[in-house]
Amino acid sequence: MQDLQELAALREQRLRDALSLYKFYNDADNLDIWFEEKEQFLITLEPTPDAEELAIVKQRFDGFEKEMKLTETKGKN
16 A cells, blocks of 8 residues: 555656646746747837937837846746
């Protein structure tokens, strides 16, 4: 009976490990997608001599900067 309990505990641990690995892969995929989105966003930020357009670009960049700080905070937890 003890052998069966040990096997069950081992199986449970292996399943938990597999679940953790799949979660890790999912997080890595999500980060890859997020990086690509942010790269595209930064590519589209074009400096301009027009004050109104520059204000819009600055507002977009400020939002991006806030998101980066928020993401950094999440990564430290």
